[in-house]
Amino acid sequence: MATGRTHRPATRSRGIPEATVARLPLYLRALTALSERSVPTVSSEELATAAGVNSAKLRKDFSYLGSYGTRGVGYDVEYLVYQISRELGLTQDWPVAIVGIGNLGAALANYGGFASRGFRVAALIDADPAMAGxxxxxIAVQHTDDLDRIISENGVSIGVITTPPGAAQQVCDRLVAAGVTSILNFAPTVLSVPEGVDVRKVDLSIELQILAFHEQRKAGEDTTAEDEGAPPMRATPTGRKGPDGDMPAVMPA
Amino acid sequence: MATGRTHRPATRSRGIPEATVARLPLYLRALTALSERSVPTVSSEELATAAGVNSAKLRKDFSYLGSYGTRGVGYDVEYLVYQISRELGLTQDWPVAIVGIGNLGAALANYGGFASRGFRVAALIDADPAMAGxxxxxIAVQHTDDLDRIISENGVSIGVITTPPGAAQQVCDRLVAAGVTSILNFAPTVLSVPEGVDVRKVDLSIELQILAFHEQRKAGEDTTAEDEGAPPMRATPTGRKGPDGDMPAVMPA
DNA sequence: ATGTCTTTGTGAACGCGTGCACAAAGATTG
DNA sequence: CAATCTTTGTGCACGCGTTCACAAAGACAT
Structure with missing residues (x-):
């Protein structure tokens, strides 16, 4: 098991707050849409509405990039598209490798949004020998055995993990050893990576559970004093509880 | 176009902070793994490590749920699994409808993690008549025309949108009109929903762009005074700029 | 019973992110 | 050139989330 940090301490990257960085792609998307409609300039108010954020927040976000606006007029759309693209590193090509070509991995490989903004699917890797080729x-699927070579030859620095949870950490370790320094993890696993490697996770199950929480809350608001449901007898603090748990089996897996 | 709020003002739901709610599924997952290994109790330190968080944060999170631990011992695994499951609303069945059965939608329908924790794929909906049946x-794919009936009959309150971006808002409006109050959006679009409807978004493109930012930053750290790249001539503040933009076309779409 | 040892639960301080509100800047008009 | 109007950029205050550090609580040994 790899030992290392799991969380980056929110390093204020080059003075740009993490929260701002997370919103830049949103602005860029809205700006791109305006650009296609040949809109020359846009005010912070309009752009903020399009991106679904507060206009003051948007202006403050842009202020971290520099003074790109013109008072009394707004922002030059094309110019701003370029600046944000450059700031995000989208002016260069990013070869990406997807590891784990199951349903999800294949869907991502086909996903148009991937290739659209400078990201290029450079390799598909799977552990199943039958899939090779x-x-x-x-794109021809390649076998995990060649992972190291594939990463090196293609200069991949961003890896996408769509393997079953059991294989995720191992794949992650191999990717990192091969030189990958950014990982997008779709497996429901907490990845452990060494310092300097960024990990972002996308977890469908977690998102649904968060929604379920709010959904339950909304439903429970009607009943004034909702029935809390009889809590199951708590395991006696001392008596360790029998081996065959008589606790209600809530979730199998 | 639907008019309404896009952001919930972070309503401190029943006293449990939003950040805590987002971590509960993480704890639940770690606890479930311990439960399967028949581990009776766990300390905040151990559990925190397994979940990849700070132990103090974990204890404070649990304190919002109540005092479920035993000092000097730790937490009873089974009991805690039940409490968190109940808090998240996972003790009940949540029928989910997926709209947009393309690559991604189909992958989600097949995704095992969906059904595992109380979520059940109750319906698949697509606008393509050829896919119906x-x-x-x-599960047989059903046509969008019957969306309203499908949602009602199955008692669906959580909808998943995996349509192309152009159709997302319209589908969202129809889902909401049919009674859906929670939406998980995979389309790269800012959804506008009325008050009381929760939206969570999963955006692959945004995640990659955030990784690219940090990746670029890491790469640029080596070169002491990195070449900022000649900024393209800025559009003259007054002269609106020609219709055929001579700005470098950075991103096509 | 008394003491020791472990671990929880939480008060308090700190830092980040958000949003208000306004002065400064520039465009535009007469 | 002066006046007016629009919109940016930001100082400031507030609230949430995180983390430290420790007192209280209970288990366990003697």
């Missing part, structure tokens, strides 16, 4: 989204 | 993950 099979073309998915026009 | 086709079984995906053992």
């Amino acid at each position: 099979t073309p998915v989204a026009g | 086709t079984p995906v993950a053992g």
Whole structure:
């Protein structure tokens, strides 16, 4: 098991707050839409509405990038698109490797949004020997044994993990050893990585559970004093509780 | 276009902070793993490590749920699994409808993590008439025309949108009109929903762009005074700029 | 019973992110 | 050139979330 940090201490990267960085892609998307409609300039108010944020927040976000606006007029759309793209590093090509070509991995390989903004699916990797050579989204799947070579040859620095949870940490370790320094993890696992490696996770199950919480809360608001449901007898603090748990089996897996 | 709030003002739901709610599924997952290994009790330190968080944060999170630990011993695993499950509303069944059965939608329908924790894929909906009746993950795809009826009959309150961006808002409006109050949006679009409806978004493109930012930053750290790249001539503040933009076309779409 | 040892639960301080509100800047008009 | 109007950029205050550090609580040994 790899030992290392799991959380980056929110390093204020080059003075730009993490929260701002997370919103830049949102602004960029809205700006791109305006650009396609040949809109020359946009005010912070309009752009904020399009991006679904507060206009003051948007202005403060942009202020971290520099003074790119013109008072009394607004922001030059094309210019801003370029500045944000550059800031995000989207002016260069980012070869990406997807490891774990199951349903989700294949879907991502086919996903148009991937290739659209400078990201290029450079390799598909799977542990199943039977899949090797099979073309998915026009790219031949390669075997895990060659992972190291594939990463090096293609200069991949961003890896996407769509393996089953049991394989995720191992794949992660191998990716990192091969030189990958950014990982997008779709497996429901807490990845442990060494310092300097960034990990972002996308967890469908967690998102649903958060929604369920609010949903339950909304439903419970009607009943004034909702029935809390008889809590199951708590295991006696001392008596360790029998081996065959008589606790209600809530969740199998 | 629907008019309404886009952001919930972080309503401190029943006293449990939003940040804590977002971590509960993480704890639950770690606890479930311990439960399967028949571990009777766990300390905040151990559990925190497994979940990848600070132990003080974990204790404070649990303190919002009540005093479920035993000092000097730790937490009873089974009991805590039940309490968190109940708090998240996972003791009940949540029928989910997926709208937009393309690559991603089909992958989600097949995704095991969905069904595992009380969530059940109750319906698959697509706008393509040719898909109607086709079984995906053992469920027949139904046509968008029947959306309203499908939602009502199955008592769906959580909807998942995996349509192309252009259709997302319209689908969202229809889902909300049919009674859905929680939406998980995979389309790269800012959804506008009325008060009382929760929206969570999963955006692959945004995640990659955030990684690219940090990746670029890491790469740029080596070169002491990195070349900022000649900024393209800024559009003259007054002269509105020609219709055929001579700005470098950074991002096509 | 008394003491020791472990671990929880939480008060308090700190830092980040958000939003208000306004002065400064520039465009535009007469 | 002066006046007016629009919109940016930001100082400031507030609230949430995180983390430290420790007192209180209970288990366990003697």
